Amino acid sequence: MLARRTDAALSGLTTGLLVLALLMAVAGWLAPSSQAEEPPATPPQRLRLASLDVAADVVPIEVSPDGVLDPPADPSTVGWWQRSARPGSDRGQTVITGHTVHTGGGALDPVIDLEDGGVGARVVLTTRVARQVYRVTEVLDTTREELAERSEELFGQDGGDGRLVLVTCTDWNGTTYEKNLVVIAEQQGPATARRRS
Amino acid sequence: MPTLSPLRSLVTPSLAAGALVVLSASPGIAATTVAQASATGLELTVLSTPTGSGSYTATHDGTGETTTGDKTPLITAVGGQSNITVGTIAQDAAATVGGSDGRDGLSAACAGLAGDGAIVADVGTDQFCLTPGNNAEISAGTLDLTGVTVVESDLLAGLDTTLQTILQPILNAVLPATNTALQDVLAGIDTELVLDLGAVQSQCTADPSAATGDSLLTDASLQARILGTDTTVLNFPSSTPPNTKVLTDLDVVVAAINDALTTQLETSLQGALGPIGGVTNPLISAINDNVIAAVAPQLAPLEDNVLDGTINKQSTARGGREITVTALDVRTLPAASDFVDLLDVVIGTSSCGVNSRVADTDDDDDDDTVVDDETDDDTTTNTNDPFTDDEPTITAVNSGLAGDQGPGALALGGLAATLAVAGGAGVATYRRLAR
Numbered sequence: 001m002l003a004r005r006t007d008a009a010l011s012g013l014t015t016g017l018l019v020l021a022l023l024m025a026v027a028g029w030l031a032p033s034s035q036a037e038e039p040p041a042t043p044p045q046r047l048r049l050a051s052l053d054v055a056a057d058v059v060p061i062e063v064s065p066d067g068v069l070d071p072p073a074d075p076s077t078v079g080w081w082q083r084s085a086r087p088g089s090d091r092g093q094t095v096i097t098g099h100t101v102h103t104g105g106g107a108l109d110p111v112i113d114l115e116d117g118g119v120g121a122r123v124v125l126t127t128r129v130a131r132q133v134y135r136v137t138e139v140l141d142t143t144r145e146e147l148a149e150r151s152e153e154l155f156g157q158d159g160g161d162g163r164l165v166l167v168t169c170t171d172w173n174g175t176t177y178e179k180n181l182v183v184i185a186e187q188q189g190p191a192t193a194r195r196r197s
Numbered sequence: 198m199p200t201l202s203p204l205r206s207l208v209t210p211s212l213a214a215g216a217l218v219v220l221s222a223s224p225g226i227a228a229t230t231v232a233q234a235s236a237t238g239l240e241l242t243v244l245s246t247p248t249g250s251g252s253y254t255a256t257h258d259g260t261g262e263t264t265t266g267d268k269t270p271l272i273t274a275v276g277g278q279s280n281i282t283v284g285t286i287a288q289d290a291a292a293t294v295g296g297s298d299g300r301d302g303l304s305a306a307c308a309g310l311a312g313d314g315a316i317v318a319d320v321g322t323d324q325f326c327l328t329p330g331n332n333a334e335i336s337a338g339t340l341d342l343t344g345v346t347v348v349e350s351d352l353l354a355g356l357d358t359t360l361q362t363i364l365q366p367i368l369n370a371v372l373p374a375t376n377t378a379l380q381d382v383l384a385g386i387d388t389e390l391v392l393d394l395g396a397v398q399s400q401c402t403a404d405p406s407a408a409t410g411d412s413l414l415t416d417a418s419l420q421a422r423i424l425g426t427d428t429t430v431l432n433f434p435s436s437t438p439p440n441t442k443v444l445t446d447l448d449v450v451v452a453a454i455n456d457a458l459t460t461q462l463e464t465s466l467q468g469a470l471g472p473i474g475g476v477t478n479p480l481i482s483a484i485n486d487n488v489i490a491a492v493a494p495q496l497a498p499l500e501d502n503v504l505d506g507t508i509n510k511q512s513t514a515r516g517g518r519e520i521t522v523t524a525l526d527v528r529t530l531p532a533a534s535d536f537v538d539l540l541d542v543v544i545g546t547s548s549c550g551v552n553s554r555v556a557d558t559d560d561d562d563d564d565d566t567v568v569d570d571e572t573d574d575d576t577t578t579n580t581n582d583p584f585t586d587d588e589p590t591i592t593a594v595n596s597g598l599a600g601d602q603g604p605g606a607l608a609l610g611g612l613a614a615t616l617a618v619a620g621g622a623g624v625a626t627y628r629r630l631a632r
Contacts, residue, residue: 066514068591070594102599148516152554169594180594
């Protein structure tokens with residue numbers, strides 16, 4: 001008797017949610033935003049790489065005086081180099097880094113999978129007001145020396161077209177990570193404004 | 198006879214190519230240092246008072262090289278000390294622009310010390326600049342043993358009392374003189390620590406992405422000069438990995454002091470105790486043993502690490518784009534301060550970087566007024582630090598963590614346990630309500 005009552009309640013709840021979702025979708029389609037202009041470029045707040053089930057909050061970080069960029073201490077978040085381009089910018093490069101944790105729990109642990117056929121993967125950065133979509137165009141496996149040599153190319157802000165440079169570590173040797181994994185992703189169209197709820 | 202190094206030979210064409218770029222873009226380039234290096238041949242700190250050969254520095258601002266200092270200062274320029282009086286100091290540095298597009302800041306330095314007759318070459322890429330001639334000597338201090346004392350009563354410790362009674366009249370006459378002689382012997386053991394060096398030198402090079410360096414020690418050793426005779430305490434290896442520590446105990450010196458004491462005492466006591474005849478040798482031997490036993494603990498600091506040395510001392514900064522290499526750094530440890538003056542000898546320090554690239558003129562298409570202001574500002578402040586620019590450079594990303602810094606397995610286990618307990622409690626409650 002109790003089981004029957006529970007089933008009925010769950011069924012009602014599911015139906016209600018489906019109806020609500022449909023209503024919201026129809027309303028959004030019928031009343032789209034009238035703002036055609038691009039939203040302002042503001043710092044990223046959320047990173048999503050759906051194909052790898054990566055989703056992490058983004059916090060601003062700064063490079064140390066000796067040129068080292070450390071991700072946030074909380075490995076479940078990623079860091080945006082606050083001197084780099086904001087999502088939607090048409091110059092510079094948006095530099096984001098996050099931890100890969102040997103035993104799991106790092107925001108970018110699954111990113112290593114991009115090394116094998118990751119080109120084309122979709123990456124989304126969300127800011128307070130906008131959403132920028134990128135597509136992965138290149139996945140680089142670099143030694144620390146190579147990274148330093150290519151510093152200007154990968155992190156320089158003088159040139160560039162607002163692409164995303166996502167950096168984490170790879171090549172665990174039992175003690176430390178020997179290499180960096182650098183994912184380059186190009187913007188797919190302009191940033192779009194986030195709908196206000 | 199100076200030789201032309203590879204870097205030097207590249208300087209002229211590189212400068213020419215660089216100058217073309219720079220001249221064509223002069224309105225857009227701020228006078229920021231793009232290459233830098235410095236060299237210091239010798240630094241001595243005697244009793245906390247530093248002296249040295251000074252430094253030779255070279256900087257390049259994208260338009261030309263500026264140098265300061267003396268490349269080959271005389272040993273006599275190292276004032277306020279008497280530890281080294283003869284030798285050849287080399288300290289050279291060069292800064293230029295080059296690379297595939299002529300915009301890379303490049304620098305090199307070499308510094309070191311050799312004896313007279315050494316050949317000094319210009320600084321070059323991955324090249325040392327000193328070819329040894331005669332060896333140079335640096336006195337690292339003279340051992341002062343006057344503080345070592347032997348109490349008279351110690352001399353007869355352990356001797357057979359009957360024998361002591363029989364010999365008492367003679368010993369009473371001999372021992373005071375023996376003790377005095379001992380102090381004279383200790384004071385007279387002239388022991389000097391000497392760094393004997395063929396050539397000791399370091400070199401480094403840097404470009405915008407990295408800086409590297411190395412050291413080379415040729416025929417370098419630490420000698421203990423005891424009563425005019427050299428005993429090798431340590432031979433320094435010629436080429437070592439960076440930051441190789443050498444620990445220098447003076448047990449060989451202690452052994453030599455003991456030998457000298459034994460010899461001197463035997464001579465002294467043989468004369469005084471000769472009339473005793475057959476018991477002389479055991480007696481002298483016993484007294485000798487007692488003397489050594491009394492002296493040994495006082496010399497113990499010499500048997501520990503007296504000199505702290507580092508060969509090929511290297512430190513890097515700015516993600517490896519800046520390096521300082523010191524060929525040999527030897528200092529007296531405070532534990533030995535009872536015997537030797539505190540001394541710090543630093544030979545051959547070369548520094549290279551941090552370098553950058555001459556500004557890209559393609560990106561400097563702002564109006565000239567702003568650029569001129571930047572140039573003036575830089576001239577005034579003479580900044581050479583790229584980090585004073587608006588955009589610092591990333592040269593490393595530390596984005597890997599070992600598991601212990603991740604979310605703890607313990608915490609996850611705790612959560613699972615809590616859920617299990619909660620689930621169990623829920624099931625129990627459900628069953629209770631269902632009754």
